[in-house]
Amino acid sequence: MKYTRLGKTGLEVSRICIGCMSFGDPKRGNHEWSLPEEESRPIIRKAWEAGINFYDTANVYSDGSSEEITGKVLKELAPRDQWVLATKVNGRMRPGPNGQGLSRKAILSEIDNSLRRLGTDYVDLYQIHRWDYQVPIEETLEALNDVVRAGKARYIGASSMYAWQFAQALAVSKANGWAAFVSMQDYVNLIYREEEREMLPLCAAEGIGVIPWSPLARGRLTRPWGTQTARSETDAFGKTLYKDDEADKTIVEAVARIAATRGVTPAQVATAWVLQKPVVTAPIIGATKLSHLDDAIAAVDLTLTAEEIATLEAPYRPKAVQGFS
Amino acid sequence: MHYTRLGRTGLEVSRICFGCMSFGTVLDERPWILGLDDARPLFRKAWDAGINFYDTANVYAAGTSEEITGTILKELAPREQVVLATKVFGRMRQGPNGQGLSRVAILHEIDASLKRLGTDYVDLYQIHRFDPFTPAEETMEALNDVVRAGKARYIGASSMFVWQFLKYQHAAEKNGWTKFVSMQDQLSLTYREEEREMLPLCRVDGIAVLPWSPLGGGRLTRSWGEQTKRNTTDRYNKTMYADPNSPDRDVVNALEVLSKSRGVSMAQLAMAWVLQVKGVTAPIVGASIMSHVDDAIAAVDVKLSDDEIKALEAPYKSKVVTGF
Numbered sequence: 001m002k003y004t005r006l007g008k009t010g011l012e013v014s015r016i017c018i019g020c021m022s023f024g025d026p027k028r029g030n031h032e033w034s035l036p037e038e039e040s041r042p043i044i045r046k047a048w049e050a051g052i053n054f055y056d057t058a059n060v061y062s063d064g065s066s067e068e069i070t071g072k073v074l075k076e077l078a079p080r081d082q083w084v085l086a087t088k089v090n091g092r093m094r095p096g097p098n099g100q101g102l103s104r105k106a107i108l109s110e111i112d113n114s115l116r117r118l119g120t121d122y123v124d125l126y127q128i129h130r131w132d133y134q135v136p137i138e139e140t141l142e143a144l145n146d147v148v149r150a151g152k153a154r155y156i157g158a159s160s161m162y163a164w165q166f167a168q169a170l171a172v173s174k175a176n177g178w179a180a181f182v183s184m185q186d187y188v189n190l191i192y193r194e195e196e197r198e199m200l201p202l203c204a205a206e207g208i209g210v211i212p213w214s215p216l217a218r219g220r221l222t223r224p225w226g227t228q229t230a231r232s233e234t235d236a237f238g239k240t241l242y243k244d245d246e247a248d249k250t251i252v253e254a255v256a257r258i259a260a261t262r263g264v265t266p267a268q269v270a271t272a273w274v275l276q277k278p279v280v281t282a283p284i285i286g287a288t289k290l291s292h293l294d295d296a297i298a299a300v301d302l303t304l305t306a307e308e309i310a311t312l313e314a315p316y317r318p319k320a321v322q323g324f325s
Numbered sequence: 326m327h328y329t330r331l332g333r334t335g336l337e338v339s340r341i342c343f344g345c346m347s348f349g350t351v352l353d354e355r356p357w358i359l360g361l362d363d364a365r366p367l368f369r370k371a372w373d374a375g376i377n378f379y380d381t382a383n384v385y386a387a388g389t390s391e392e393i394t395g396t397i398l399k400e401l402a403p404r405e406q407v408v409l410a411t412k413v414f415g416r417m418r419q420g421p422n423g424q425g426l427s428r429v430a431i432l433h434e435i436d437a438s439l440k441r442l443g444t445d446y447v448d449l450y451q452i453h454r455f456d457p458f459t460p461a462e463e464t465m466e467a468l469n470d471v472v473r474a475g476k477a478r479y480i481g482a483s484s485m486f487v488w489q490f491l492k493y494q495h496a497a498e499k500n501g502w503t504k505f506v507s508m509q510d511q512l513s514l515t516y517r518e519e520e521r522e523m524l525p526l527c528r529v530d531g532i533a534v535l536p537w538s539p540l541g542g543g544r545l546t547r548s549w550g551e552q553t554k555r556n557t558t559d560r561y562n563k564t565m566y567a568d569p570n571s572p573d574r575d576v577v578n579a580l581e582v583l584s585k586s587r588g589v590s591m592a593q594l595a596m597a598w599v600l601q602v603k604g605v606t607a608p609i610v611g612a613s614i615m616s617h618v619d620d621a622i623a624a625v626d627v628k629l630s631d632d633e634i635k636a637l638e639a640p641y642k643s644k645v646v647t648g649f
Contacts, residue, residue, distance in 0.1 A: 162487075162521070162522055162525065162526075163486075163487050163488050163522055164487040164488070164491060164522050164523075164525065164526035164529075167487070167488050167491040167492075167495075168491065171491070171495040171498075174495075175498075175499065197486070197521075197646060198486050198487055198488055198521075198522055201486065201488060202486075202488035205488065205492075317643075318643040318644055318645055319643050320643050321521060
């Protein structure tokens with residue numbers, strides 16, 4: 001495994017981050033396809049043994065059970081200081097007022113709830129899970145700074161939002177001397193490249209570590225166009241992300257062609273494309289099979305040529321913003 | 326004419342800004358440009374209709390747009406009745422420091438613009454794009470000095486990425502310098518990419534929006550496929566509207582349908598659409614023909630219904646960023 005620093009911080013992370021949204025009690029929350037503890041354990045163990053030290057979850061995943069499984073299995077594998085643990089806050093955790101969002105009250109409750117489920121004293125990266133239009137960003141950032149000063153998080157990060165919002169947030173932290181976001185978890189893959197317009201240049205200029213979600217477009221880049229899977233049929237959020245698109249089909253075919261020529265899998269090619277972007281720290285890989293991990297690990301050592309990259313990128317057409325609003 | 330404030334400032338401007346890029350000494354690469362005598366009646370028409378807001382740039386026709394603009398406006402009205410905007414950034418001469426947003430370029434170019442315009446100050450001094458080679462602090466400090474010296478009343482910016490614009494704003498804010506109060510960017514029914522990042526930011530921060538090319542370089546004023554002197558000879562214009570299979574065709578067709586059913590010109594409807602976009606202060610109307618000025622003036626009073634707006638917007642597809 002190769003390691004890098006998370007943006008301009010000193011934190012060392014593997015070039016693959018395990019997306020723990022795949023782990024959770026299928027009966028809790030809305031991820032029918034998530035893996036229960038006993039099926040998650042071999043995947044996390046294999047990732048750890050391959051040198052992956054970076055694990056990402058969120059309070060909302062499978063109603064908190066993703067955090068429970070992730071924390072429990074990682075503790076079985078290694079001492080706390082050896083893994084880098086990231087979680088998120090914003091989504092609704094209970095009905096009623098203050099049950100979601102980025103208010104001071106919600107953040108200070110949710111960090112404690114996450115730490116309890118994870119079975120640890122601190123997370124390494126505490127991320128806001130989208131923008132909260134109802135709460136002043138100053139309130140959110142001051143609360144996050146307090147979380148950091150209390151020792152409950154080492155760093156703070158953000159996820160999919162507009163570049164103007166993220167730039168404003170960075171300036172507010174700086175003006176107040178608060179802990180500032182060090183990472184951006186946004187949506188980047190060969191069939192969704194809208195972040196290249198504003199967010200990635202901003203992150204490059206500011207030294208923000210980029211940890212892309214959905215690097216394989218929920219598997220669409222890894223199989224023939226139009227193939228249905230259990231997840232593609234039941235995943236409500238995934239359905240909002242991908243529509244039939246002639247350009248996308250051409251890209252998926254180019255991935256398969258280059259994979260065949262190179263004698264690797266399409267998943268490796270698509271992951272390698274995300275990894276070769278200079279601003280990218282580590283793509284988030286959601287693994288539900290051991291073979292998914294094999295592909296991600298192999299992709300770290302797969303170097304695409306300039307011509308291959310050009311072939312993969314050429315058919316792309318701009319699209320409307322997806323993945324947040 | 327209707328008037329509004331320039332964003333969150335106290336400055337009162339007409340809802341149409343008269344774009345002076347069409348004027349200057351005729352040059353080979355801009356055969357559509359108009360000289361002093363051709364420009365005069367267009368300015369007079371605009372002024373008589375109540376348009377008080379005029380926009381030019383140091384680079385337009387190598388400084389001759391500023392000369393014509395300054396000359397004619399002085400004939401028309403006392404200086405304080407006119408709101409005059411110009412820009413700095415483009416190359417004005419060969420060699421080092423002949424362009425850009427360094428302290429040395431800005432402090433020279435403001436004086437050169439004032440001399441050509443024949444005035445002591447401009448009301449709005451805009452940066453004409455982002456300069457990646459000059460620190461934001463240097464540019465904002467120089468612009469602040471221009472304002473403190475009384476040579477500009479306000480400062481503004483034009484087409485750039487939102488994170489670049491914010492870099493300037495944060496540098497100014499941190500140091501207590503004058504911040505940009507306006508954004509001159511590209512917006513029309515056929516180019517709506519600014520709706521993604523820039524317009525929401527401008528609405529939140531109270532930045533005035535002054536859209537350029539509100540008629541899509543003329544594409545929104547006539548049926549698809551009709552040719553003009555500018556779209557066949559202007560190099561920049563050709564690259565912006567070159568694709569024959571462009572999805573713009575459906576937008577232009579929707580506009581034509583509405584134009585026929587309402588009996589209002591396509592130009593007026595396209596301008597009315599820009600005028601109703603939340604946050605827009607005044608579109609820049611590039612007026613080289615009297616009927617363009619007439620259409621712009623009339624558009625201020627054209628109201629579009631929600632259903633009409635929906636019909637005009639529906640065919641739009643996201644596109645690659647152009648214009649900067």
